[in-house]
Amino acid sequence: MRTTGTVQKTETVPIQSSSDVVVVRQRVRAWTTDMKFSLVEQTKIITAASELGRNTLEHGGGGKMELSLVVNGARQGIQLCFSDQGPGIADIAQALKDGYSTGQGMGLGLSGSKRLMNEFEIDSKPGVGTSITAIRWK
Amino acid sequence: MSKLLSAIQQNREWVLQDWVQRLRQAVRRRDLISDRELESEASEIFSVIDSVPAGTTLEDFGSAGWQPLKEMLAALSISRATAGFTPSETAIFVLSLKPTLFALARQNWSKDANDLFVEVSVANDFVDKLALYTTDSYIHGRDQVIARQQEEMLELSTPVVTLWDGIVALPLIGTLDSARTQVVMESLLQAIVQTNSRFAIIDITGVPTVDTLVAQHLLKTITAARLMGAECIISGIRPQIAQTIVHLGINLEDVITKAKLSDAFRLALERSGRKVTRADKANGSVAAAPRGV
Numbered sequence: 001m002r003t004t005g006t007v008q009k010t011e012t013v014p015i016q017s018s019s020d021v022v023v024v025r026q027r028v029r030a031w032t033t034d035m036k037f038s039l040v041e042q043t044k045i046i047t048a049a050s051e052l053g054r055n056t057l058e059h060g061g062g063g064k065m066e067l068s069l070v071v072n073g074a075r076q077g078i079q080l081c082f083s084d085q086g087p088g089i090a091d092i093a094q095a096l097k098d099g100y101s102t103g104q105g106m107g108l109g110l111s112g113s114k115r116l117m118n119e120f121e122i123d124s125k126p127g128v129g130t131s132i133t134a135i136r137w138k
Numbered sequence: 139m140s141k142l143l144s145a146i147q148q149n150r151e152w153v154l155q156d157w158v159q160r161l162r163q164a165v166r167r168r169d170l171i172s173d174r175e176l177e178s179e180a181s182e183i184f185s186v187i188d189s190v191p192a193g194t195t196l197e198d199f200g201s202a203g204w205q206p207l208k209e210m211l212a213a214l215s216i217s218r219a220t221a222g223f224t225p226s227e228t229a230i231f232v233l234s235l236k237p238t239l240f241a242l243a244r245q246n247w248s249k250d251a252n253d254l255f256v257e258v259s260v261a262n263d264f265v266d267k268l269a270l271y272t273t274d275s276y277i278h279g280r281d282q283v284i285a286r287q288q289e290e291m292l293e294l295s296t297p298v299v300t301l302w303d304g305i306v307a308l309p310l311i312g313t314l315d316s317a318r319t320q321v322v323m324e325s326l327l328q329a330i331v332q333t334n335s336r337f338a339i340i341d342i343t344g345v346p347t348v349d350t351l352v353a354q355h356l357l358k359t360i361t362a363a364r365l366m367g368a369e370c371i372i373s374g375i376r377p378q379i380a381q382t383i384v385h386l387g388i389n390l391e392d393v394i395t396k397a398k399l400s401d402a403f404r405l406a407l408e409r410s411g412r413k414v415t416r417a418d419k420a421n422g423s424v425a426a427a428p429r430g431v
Contacts, residue, residue, distance in 0.1 A: 022313050025347055043347070043378035044385060050349040051386075098387055106350045112386030 004119060004135060005072030007079070013065045015056045015082075024053040024065050031067055031078060037138060045078060045136050048113035052082045052132055055109055059102065060084025060130055076138050077118070083131035089124040096122075140260040142239065143196050145246050147188055153238055154184050160234040170221050179214065179231075186210055196264040199271075208271060215272045216279035228276045229269045236265040296322045298329035305337045305406045306330065307399065311344030319355040326359060330368045337406035338363050341399045343374030353388045360393055369409070371395070373402035 013027050014020060028049040032042040049065070056063045063084030070079045089095050096114065101107030114120040117134040124130040146153055158180050165176060186207045194203030211232070218228040239261035247253040301307050308326050330338055340356065342348065360370040373396040375383075383390065396402040407414065
């Protein structure tokens with residue numbers, strides 16, 4: 001992903017079971033509270049993390065989330081990076097369409113979390129894995 | 139073959155005393171266990187080591203002769219886990235036997251370095267295996283505690299309350315993962331049948347995050363309730379949840395939603411043809427309850 005700021009501190013959360021998705025939400029909640037995001041922004045970031053974390057688990061077969069504090073000039077932001085070594089996304093444009101799902105879900109997780117965050121980038125190679133980086137600036 | 143076991147049996151008094159001595163220094167949890175308990179546990183375990191059937195060796199911890207010792211260690215570490223000891227505090231109990239056995243080997247075989255090395259490594263392996271077994275049992279004990287708590291939580295988390303004749307409410311609290319949602323859905327549908335309710339209010343004030351999976355579970359529950367002839371109202375949608383749902387693109391337009399549980403209750407009363415009125419003060423009666431029309 002293109003560098004949009006300098007990374008200040010990081011934390012990695014493994015995602016191997018559905019209870020890890022709960023941990024993902026809790027860690028993101030703790031980080032956004034520390035960074036003094038407003039309640040609405042906190043809820044948006046946590047919800048996006050929940051969606052992307054569940055995608056990592058269900059479509060990627062497990063992986064990890066890397067939380068970082070990014071600074072770009074006077075702006076501060078939280079960066080969530082989800083990565084897995086799963087089958088990858090064949091058609092990213094199609095995956096980002098509302099209502100498109102390869103699973104049993106509503107097909108809104110990926111497109112919805114893109115709307116909930118400020119920056120959103122998918123890097124996926126079929127057969128190698130997927131990494132999704134999303135940033136929300138304060 | 140190692141002669142250490144017979145040396146232990148010959149010097150049982152000294153070995154036990156030395157071990158207890160080291161235990162007193164190593165175990166620093168006087169708040170959880172007294173010196174006397176520690177001593178009696180040590181002597182119980184030691185008597186099991188002392189009285190293993192003939193032919194059992196220290197090298198072969200998997201043999202049947204050590205089964206009583208394993209059972210005793212397992213019981214000990216499970217009780218330690220529930221009492222609040224840490225895993226290392228539990229393991230140190232067994233590990234402090236190591237220096238004692240080393241000292242014993244030194245007393246007996248210090249003349250020949252080769253013999254001494256053999257006996258010391260046997261003692262080392264034996265105590266390590268005891269410690270590993272103890273730690274495994276400790277974790278097993280913890281797992282049991284966690285499994286029990288999870289079951290208790292599943293039971294606690296789904297109280298369906300009757301608000302009025304024909305109106306039930308389900309206050310949801312905490313994370314809605316698939317296992318819990320299944321229980322929630324079943325108990326709500328069950329309650330709808332039992333109470334013959336036409337209205338069900340699902341209150342999500344206590345749900346911290348509503349993502350697409352939670353929304354999907356809610357919509358499925360609502361559809362199922364509708365099939366059974368009950369109408370669902372979702373209440374407790376806080377401003378931040380409302381904004382997030384809009385951004386996610388979840389369509390809740392077919393569902394009746396209210397900001398507060400009281401609003402949902404009022405709507406359910408209205409729809410079932412009831413009205414809440416303040417009692418006339420001139421009559422001197424207390425505020426009257428709503429009455430069915």
